[in-house]
Amino acid sequence: MSPQNIIQPTVEQLESVFLLHKEAPDMTASRVLTGSQKIFLFLMCAALAAGLALRPIGTLLVINGLFLSFYLVLSAYKIFLIDASLRHDQDLDFSEDEIRSLKDEDLPIYTVLVPLYHEAETLSRLVDGLSRLDYPKDKLDVILLLEEDDTETREAASRMDMPDFIRQLVVPHGQPKTKPKACNLGLACARGEYLVIYDAEDRPQPDQLKKAVLGFRKSPPEVVCIQAKLNFYNQKFNLLTHWFTMDYSVWFDLYLPALDRLSAPIPLGGTSNHFITQKLRDVRGWDPYNVTEDADLGIRLASNGFITRTLNSTTWEEACSHLGFWIRQRSRWTKGYIQTYLVHMRHWHRLLSNVGLWKWLSFQLIVGGTPLCLLINPIYWLLTIIWFTLRWESVSLLFPFPVILFGLLCLFVGNFVFIYSSMLACYRRGYYHVVRYGLILPVYWIAMSVGAWKGFLQLITRPSYWEKTKHGFDLPASSTESIQHAAEGT
Amino acid sequence: MIQNKLVASVFAPLRLLALLRWRHLFFLLVIALSLRLVIPKADFDEHLSREAAIRSGVAFDVARNTSMGRIGLVSSLQWAPLPTILNLFVAPFSSVGWRGYSACIIGAFSLAVLTYATGEWFRNLGFHSLVAYAASCSYFLVPAFCIHARTGTSALLFILLSFLSITRLLSWLRSSRMQDLAICGICLGLAILTRYQSAILLVTAICIVSWRIRASRTIEKYAEATFLVFLVPCLYGVGLWFFGNWLIMNNPLFFLRGLWPDASLGFGHGLLTLLREGCEWEMLLVPAGLILPALLVQLIPDSGKRKALRVASVPAGVVLTIMLGISRPDLGGMPERTKDVAGIVQFLEKSFPGSTFVVSGYRGYEFLAAKRWDRSCNWVHTLQLDWNAVVEDYKGNDIFILVPKPKGADRWEDIQLSYPAIWRHVPGFTLYEYNWDEWLILASIEAHEPLLNQQWTSR
Numbered sequence: 001m002s003p004q005n006i007i008q009p010t011v012e013q014l015e016s017v018f019l020l021h022k023e024a025p026d027m028t029a030s031r032v033l034t035g036s037q038k039i040f041l042f043l044m045c046a047a048l049a050a051g052l053a054l055r056p057i058g059t060l061l062v063i064n065g066l067f068l069s070f071y072l073v074l075s076a077y078k079i080f081l082i083d084a085s086l087r088h089d090q091d092l093d094f095s096e097d098e099i100r101s102l103k104d105e106d107l108p109i110y111t112v113l114v115p116l117y118h119e120a121e122t123l124s125r126l127v128d129g130l131s132r133l134d135y136p137k138d139k140l141d142v143i144l145l146l147e148e149d150d151t152e153t154r155e156a157a158s159r160m161d162m163p164d165f166i167r168q169l170v171v172p173h174g175q176p177k178t179k180p181k182a183c184n185l186g187l188a189c190a191r192g193e194y195l196v197i198y199d200a201e202d203r204p205q206p207d208q209l210k211k212a213v214l215g216f217r218k219s220p221p222e223v224v225c226i227q228a229k230l231n232f233y234n235q236k237f238n239l240l241t242h243w244f245t246m247d248y249s250v251w252f253d254l255y256l257p258a259l260d261r262l263s264a265p266i267p268l269g270g271t272s273n274h275f276i277t278q279k280l281r282d283v284r285g286w287d288p289y290n291v292t293e294d295a296d297l298g299i300r301l302a303s304n305g306f307i308t309r310t311l312n313s314t315t316w317e318e319a320c321s322h323l324g325f326w327i328r329q330r331s332r333w334t335k336g337y338i339q340t341y342l343v344h345m346r347h348w349h350r351l352l353s354n355v356g357l358w359k360w361l362s363f364q365l366i367v368g369g370t371p372l373c374l375l376i377n378p379i380y381w382l383l384t385i386i387w388f389t390l391r392w393e394s395v396s397l398l399f400p401f402p403v404i405l406f407g408l409l410c411l412f413v414g415n416f417v418f419i420y421s422s423m424l425a426c427y428r429r430g431y432y433h434v435v436r437y438g439l440i441l442p443v444y445w446i447a448m449s450v451g452a453w454k455g456f457l458q459l460i461t462r463p464s465y466w467e468k469t470k471h472g473f474d475l476p477a478s479s480t481e482s483i484q485h486a487a488e489g490t
Numbered sequence: 491m492i493q494n495k496l497v498a499s500v501f502a503p504l505r506l507l508a509l510l511r512w513r514h515l516f517f518l519l520v521i522a523l524s525l526r527l528v529i530p531k532a533d534f535d536e537h538l539s540r541e542a543a544i545r546s547g548v549a550f551d552v553a554r555n556t557s558m559g560r561i562g563l564v565s566s567l568q569w570a571p572l573p574t575i576l577n578l579f580v581a582p583f584s585s586v587g588w589r590g591y592s593a594c595i596i597g598a599f600s601l602a603v604l605t606y607a608t609g610e611w612f613r614n615l616g617f618h619s620l621v622a623y624a625a626s627c628s629y630f631l632v633p634a635f636c637i638h639a640r641t642g643t644s645a646l647l648f649i650l651l652s653f654l655s656i657t658r659l660l661s662w663l664r665s666s667r668m669q670d671l672a673i674c675g676i677c678l679g680l681a682i683l684t685r686y687q688s689a690i691l692l693v694t695a696i697c698i699v700s701w702r703i704r705a706s707r708t709i710e711k712y713a714e715a716t717f718l719v720f721l722v723p724c725l726y727g728v729g730l731w732f733f734g735n736w737l738i739m740n741n742p743l744f745f746l747r748g749l750w751p752d753a754s755l756g757f758g759h760g761l762l763t764l765l766r767e768g769c770e771w772e773m774l775l776v777p778a779g780l781i782l783p784a785l786l787v788q789l790i791p792d793s794g795k796r797k798a799l800r801v802a803s804v805p806a807g808v809v810l811t812i813m814l815g816i817s818r819p820d821l822g823g824m825p826e827r828t829k830d831v832a833g834i835v836q837f838l839e840k841s842f843p844g845s846t847f848v849v850s851g852y853r854g855y856e857f858l859a860a861k862r863w864d865r866s867c868n869w870v871h872t873l874q875l876d877w878n879a880v881v882e883d884y885k886g887n888d889i890f891i892l893v894p895k896p897k898g899a900d901r902w903e904d905i906q907l908s909y910p911a912i913w914r915h916v917p918g919f920t921l922y923e924y925n926w927d928e929w930l931i932l933a934s935i936e937a938h939e940p941l942l943n944q945q946w947t948s949r
Contacts, residue, residue, distance in 0.1 A: 086669050401555050416726055423719060427668050432715035
């Protein structure tokens with residue numbers, strides 16, 4: 001690595017990492033709850049305690065009714081999204097001819113940020129994958145974001161013979177040690193008109209950058225972000241990776257394109273988010289304290305009047321195949337979604353005014369509803385088991401008609417729809433070998449709830465702690481070709 | 491600008507009005523028409539079918555969360571559960587439930603959706619909208635179909651679901667679109683839960699799907715995945731039904747008790763009777779007269795001839811159907827009515843005012859639909875007749891028990907009731923029996939003995 005390929009950030013660039021926190025601290029997750037949120041929460045708890053003390057059955061009935069109504073509305077909304085996605089192709093998509101029509105000299109500089117932490121073993125595959133991007137190399141500005149305390153990866157990077165389009169940027173050690181903090185520094189040093197984030201193990205489809213350029217060019221100016229689809233190349237590794245593939249197929253192939261069609265706020269997925277660099281700087285980049293900074297950024301873009309579109313191009317990732325690490329990853333996602341929800345509800349009227357009532361309700365269901373659903377699921381599973389096995393009459397008291405009718409609808413229809421839509425999403429993608437795993441998907445939901453509760457509890461104890469997902473279990477020496485074959489299921 | 495956005499979003503649903511097309515208005519009009527058709531002019535409509543009265547009654551009891559309702563749901567004679575479950579959404583909220591008309595409302599909606607879906611299907615085949623909707627209207631709004639909305643049977647729901655599954659299967663054969671196969675599977679699953687006999691359609695569909703995917707065997711797991719997408723909704727529906735039976739009656743196959751139409755028939759004969767009498771097959775087959783010509787025209791290469799044939803095929807089908815509809819208003823067989831019941835109610839209330847009338851079992855729900863609530867007579871319905879409990883509860887009253895005539899010695903349509911057993915539990919009473927068409931009226935009275943004329947037989 002030649003010295004000119006190592007970026008030395010200026011003081012200004014280093015300070016820009018916390019720009020959002022400095023200018024709008026309320027819009028970051030540096031504090032879990034603000035004063036008014038604490039008061040609101042306290043009042044809610046007090047009302048609940050008083051209700052339980054004075055009218056326990058009545059209070060539980062009201063809570064049960066509210067939860068079931070929430071389930072019903074969330075299920076109905078998700079069914080609506082699935083239906084919208086299956087009926088129409090929503091994504092931005094471009095033909096081979098359109099891509100070929102792009103001339104190299106007309107293409108802008110494209111910055112690719114790749115945050116790395118303890119990922120020395122993936123470096124060679126990463127460089128190989130980046131080299132395969134179908135984009136003129138002189139217009140490619142790849143920045144490897146290395147952490148100061150990660151000597152292993154830094155040394156491995158310095159030993160490698162890196163191509164010229166790859167630069168290295170060392171992020172100074174300090175708290176919070178999160179991916180968004182590194183990305184903010186990368187954003188400050190970016191040279192590209194457009195910018196995208198990839199993880200170390202990501203394998204984007206080679207023409208993705210060109211498709212994104214076309215997407216930005218053919219969209220109205222409010223479109224400042226394009227989210228590509230994510231899926232896994234190691235689907236077949238074990239049961240968990242099969243389920244995880246279903247999960248991603250539903251999220252990226254069914255839900256996000258439908259949200260795109262509705263122009264509703266889209267919580268961005270971890271990587272492959274393409275941005276207009278200047279617009280990203282205008283909204284002060286990522287929240288360095290939020291552990292799902294991508295989801296938060298998606299909502300913040302919407303609340304600033306910008307639009308996110310989805311792109312029909314896939315980035316192949318490595319699915320976490322180890323249950324322990326998977327639960328840690330899931331706990332971070334749930335924690336981050338709750339953080340994002342709390343941050344944007346601090347000024348709920350601002351988001352409401354900016355996006356309108358229906359999109360605001362969509363935010364409530366997708367960002368607020370998803371973790372809530374995962375957290376209350378185990379309670380209802382337990383109640384169902386108790387009722388079916390012990391026929392405990394006290395449980396029946398909580399389910400008078402028509403509450404029981406709605407409860408049964410959620411239980412039998414709602415759950416079926418989620419299982420079946422997962423199977424359909426995989427079938428549509430051509431992942432025929434994954435479809436059968438949908439039959440036992442509820443077991444995966446249990447693991448999701450375990451992760452959600454871990455994340456919820458961690459929000460209280462270690463709100464900005466980043467649960468790092470360990471990769472590289474599955475394909476230690478795989479070539480890019482084998483990854484491609486695995487991704488295509490061949 | 492921000493305020494404008496908020497205000498605009500509040501009024502956003504109004505913008506949906508701009509998306510309304512005349513075919514949506516047509517759909518609303520058909521719903522209104524079919525609902526108008528089922529609204530009764532009198533307290534009790536003699537067209538009301540036994541099925542409608544029973545399904546509405548069971549739904550009403552399920553909504554009241556009685557054990558009677560739950561038991562009724564899983565063992566409602568020969569009927570599958572879905573129409574009763576749909577009744578749950580209508581029955582509890584007004585008097586239509588216990589009067590039996592919630593089933594008619596379901597029927598009216600099914601008729602409207604069927605008419606609309608057929609019109610859409612024709613439109614998607616390339617016919618002009620006007621032709622498509624005129625055809626579907628003339629086809630379904632003939633007496634042979636409308637009568638089923640009036641009687642409230644589940645025939646229309648069955649035909650709707652079968653029609654959707656068949657047309658989606660045909661679409662899948664042409665397009666291989668996953669959505670078509672999925673909707674076909676879902677509709678077939680629901681059709682089986684509407685009429686068990688639809689299982690025949692499922693078997694046929696499985697054969698067709700197997701034949702279709704034989705060419706794609708080389709793709710890894712394609713066949714398995716295709717079958718799963720198709721079959722999972724059906725298996726789930728049937729599995730839930732087994733589960734419900736196990737949960738309520740501790741026997742996953744409990745519903746089979748009511749399924750066999752006549753215990754005296756042998757297996758083969760019984761099965762044939764079940765298939766013939768339990769389903770409106772003719773009604774389901776008749777759409778072929780309309781659908782097949784349209785489909786065949788699609789196979790002809792595009793030319794002026796094809797256009798002419800296409801234009802001619804639908805009117806020809808419509809004329810054929812209307813002629814059939816007019817000549818056979820009882821197409822598919824008329825459902826069993828409840829009209830005798832109204833006569834019995836009138837007779838008993840007039841002859842024995844102030845008495846207690848006990849009706850039991852599923853068929854007892856027919857009396858709930860027919861009786862007049864403003865009279866002083868005391869009508870009691872119980873799903874399982876417990877003679878001792880009735881005598882104890884209504885001590886001192888003149889008690890009349892109404893039971894349907896048995897089909898055999900141990901073959902009552904009421905669950906857990908056998909004909910000889912009823913006579914064993916009448917201590918200290920003189921029993922009189924009165925025949926009224928399909929009903930036996932058992933009078934357990936002595937005080938009014940002079941009132942009972944020679945038509946009453948002493949037991």
